[in-house]
Amino acid sequence: MVTKIINVFPLASRQYTDKQGVTQVFRSKGFVLRNGDGTIYAEAVQEVADQLEQLDIKAGDCAFVQLASVARTYKTQKGEERYSTEFTIRQMVMI
16 A cells, blocks of 8 residues: 555564574564555564665655554453454555
């Protein structure tokens, strides 16, 4: 989809231990994007985050963005089931 970039967040990283017990680094870069229908928050992760960090992306720029989404379920402290949708940037091409 074609989007206008509203906000660009810095590259974030954190260490974690994978299933084999090896220390790895998880990297992400967040964006607030606006299309014709509204705004969404989406993150680029790992290599895509690294690639986008190298570009001089600023608020106000326009880009074609390919997203992946996943619905997650969680329970509140009261035991109520809630849902959220997470968007991951697969590709971003500046226009």
